[in-house]
Amino acid sequence: MSVVTNFITHTLHGVQYGFILFLIASGLTIILGILDVLNLAHGELYALGAYVASSVLGYVVGLVPPPTDPASQAMFVAVVLGGAVLTAAVLVPVGAAIESVLLRPIYDRNEVYQLVLTFALLLIIKDAIKFGWGPTPVRLQSVYSGINGIPAASLVGLNYPTYNLVIIAVGAIVVVGLFYFFNRTKTGRIIRATAIDREMATAIGVSTDRTFTLVFAVGAFFAGFAGAMALPPTNASLEMGANPLVLSFVVIVIGGLGSLRGAFVAALLVGILSRWATWQYPPAELAAPFAIMAIILLVKPDGLFGTWGEMDA
């Protein structure tokens, strides 16, 4: 393998990792930026997404012919992505219920109660998953190998799984979509307005209750979507929520709390730098994201786009 293609492949791994990180962190950062709630259960919503996906995707790919020729392959990808969206949609009522039933009564209390509450949810969701899908890991290998059967990167002489390209493409679409939503749509602007000044938003007739529920539901949606996309190359297990939670903390701290743009840049930065670090010095794998965070914060204490609680998308 030439030096250049090797470098490109390692970088692509980083980009793909970055997009997965962004998918997870985006929900967390939206909730944090607008509701001012640090949702410790976010990692479990991600895990729940992966488990739901194991059922939903398992069902829907059974409905279409196996991917052999270009037409059936295109159909297969479409069905998988549709299944991932469907999975994420399942998380919407879960998120809405958590916000309106559990979180709403304690907004005006000390923030430690939000931490306790969302931590309690973390434990409960984890056991709900255990109850629903059993104590051992579940997996869905046919999706990964099915999509990888499509020759894509090999057309340009790269040795790179097609599924990872799909993640990059989907991640890019989500990024564009999110920025469009918050910048160009009315609902998006209302949400940002609410984040900046709750009282003013209420005064001009915005229902903050509804906005908050919507925001939490959107956050849960993206957690679920990330879980669905992350499942096929690996498996879903009871412990899978913890690492992504901590890593998305790293991402939003680097990016600046509540900044969606910051989360995006930070996710790509962490993704690429930590993959390069692992490649050059494998023992750094576990510590790399935290070391990157520590270094960036020494230079920029407020993170890259430190805008306190405001959406600057």
Added chain:
Amino acid sequence: MDRRTMLKAVGGTALAAALAGCSSLLGADSNQDASGGASDVPDEPIQAGLQTFTEGPAAVLGLQAQYGAELAVSRINEAGGIAGRQIELDVKHEADAYVENYTQFVSEGKEVTFGPISSGGHAALAPEVEAQGVVNVSTDGTVTTLYEETVPDPTYSFRFQNYDVMECVSAARETVNRLGAENVNTVAGINPNYAFGKDEWKVYTAALQKLTDVEIVYEGFPDLLADDMSTHITEINNQQPDVTFSSQWGGDVVTMMNQAAANNMFDNTQLVGTVLYSAVNDLSQDIVEQAQALSGSRNYYWGEPEPARWSPGQQLLDDARNQWDIIPSGHFMSGYGAVASWATATEKAVNLTGGWPSQEQIAMSLEGHGFFTPAGYHVMSERHQGLSTAYYGEMDWSSEIGAPILNDINSYSPPDVSPPPGTKSLDWIESW
């Protein structure tokens, strides 16, 4: 083989025969043989405790060990128990509470405890076992330093499964046997990022460097449960080592092999693993066939000797498939053998003492104790380490059983793959 020869071969009693998997050959009257001569044997059942991973990713191994232990217990009970005493097995999730679990077992009056799976947990537990004095036979917890440094002179702590040195030296010998020493010039590793993975990599490379002129070209340590191992895989594609060694287990094997296949890694290297076969119930056909990996299966592979020719092996496979719908892996035998070693040694002690033996007597009886399971003959050595034959084979797909199998088995007997008593593993390898 007639009844008398069979009994003699497996150690003289119906219990030993049942655990060897030969009870069906003995006929229905076998339980009358249960060491009846002993007086002073309590009436109540033996309370035993097992700690293992019953949930989470490690449950892929942990449940196998649990099922194995449960099967051994039910066979003991069907054969009339130990000196007439039935066994009741209480199973606890290891969680992170190795010492607490053990102490809890002891305070509940357990007469013996089994487990754990975890190496780190075992290192924490073994000194406590010595302090509290209730025999523990670990299923796995195969860390090399346990009886070399942590508890150099154990009394109550035993380990059934072959430990890291044995399986890594076997892996090195297997690599050379299959590929030929002259064809092993470069090696890379993908091992889990914790003590076990690092330990296995260290021993394997030390042994391989003694057997060949190999050069290490890459060593990656993805975290346990890493969902993405592609950086390591890409680097292996870049280096194209002759051999890639991996001590991944359970779900991580599936993740690694799926991603390796997706990145065409198997075109560039030969994968050798110590416990790849622990993922037997989860790997898919296309991956197994692409990989053509060499895998160990610790001290037990259900297909050796071939089940059709050897009924205990067939019986164990059938029991595991019927009761739990699994192909038994080496970890199944970890649970089975831990119970079997204790039960047969205890029965021996009953016969010797004429009453129910103390913990010390059971421990003494276990030292140097030989016994049979469907995996063959095992010895619990004087240094408290179980010694059994290790198995390696070429992993391939069997459409007949719908799961991976190991073809063309090589077996490695303990003297070839473990240091002599009193020698530390790395010193021993260094002395080759």
Added chain:
Amino acid sequence: MRNRLPGLVSRDGERKVRVMRGLELTLRQTALALVGLLFLFALPDIARLLPAIQLSVLHQGVVFGLAAVGLNLLVRHTQLVSFGHAAFFGTGAYTTALLAAKYNVTEFALLLIASMLLATLMAMAIGYLSLRHTGLYFSLLTLAFGQLLYALVQGQTFFGSSDGLPVRPGPNMRPDIFGLALPPDAYEVLVYYLTVAIVVVSLLVMWRLINSPFGAALDAIGQDRTRAQFIGIPVRRYVWLAFVVSAVYGGMAGALYAMVQQHVRPGPVLYFLRSGDILFMAILGGYQTLFGPLVGGIVLVLLQDMGRDLTNYFDALTGLVLLALVFGFPQGIVGSLKKGGRVRSAASSFKNNPAVVGAWVSSFAESLVTAATQSVQNVKVLVFGVK
């Protein structure tokens, strides 16, 4: 002449028990404190009587409670919620383990002091870096530093990697207590009583601290940083000091943990969920009180241990208890039992009119129904839009 000795004194017509300078308790408080002390001292016997409870588990509860008492200095007074206190607990535990395993240091006191020192140094560094921020940013930073430490320890063979390190120094295979090499049983009980003594002293020290001008300054900082700055409180330095003090408690607790468990691994002492545990112990016990975190520690550890025997879903059990805490007893266990606390006032209204139970149930059901309708409504709006 003022009475300088401990004893009974009369203050404003009320009889009080004088414990030390500045610490005078009402008779009721004295009784409670004595009962608490008696309870702590009787724990080994309680554990002996109840087979389901182990002394080592209770001991762990006390130890974690001690760490939570330390953390509470930050949470209660400066309103800074550290989510990385496992870093100091782990520093203490690993200092003890390293000294015992690698340098064969056997003396209990030496190990304890060294652990506190290292925790101090660690807290000075992490505090310096993370105290530039407040609120959630501070929480996240402490969490990230804690995880960095976890990753480093987990990755280094020197620290025993994931297998951890044994705390079994010397020929006796356990630390000596003031030069005494003890058999296992005696060691266990003696370390426990030493822990109790350390906890009592630590509580007294903490009491003095929060009732000192320094404590008042911390309260002022917690209420309004800017104002505190304006009235001349060196905010940064004081908060940093408080951070270090709370970490010393954590380090001390970690050292004791190491000596109880006699084996230290990164997961149980450094992982971020452990930081969460320590924080939730403080809140569960009642973070507006001094003793609450200690009680919370014992209760949470017992709950997790016994829950495991009770059900496969012990995590959810803990989760439900925490939910009940948030919605039913926000002041925590000790806070609710205090005068004016939820339990006390509920008990007194129950005494006045037992029918009040009906009202409680119906109001609870009502709020549940309201919340459920609201969420259904919200989901409808989300899915179908506003018509």
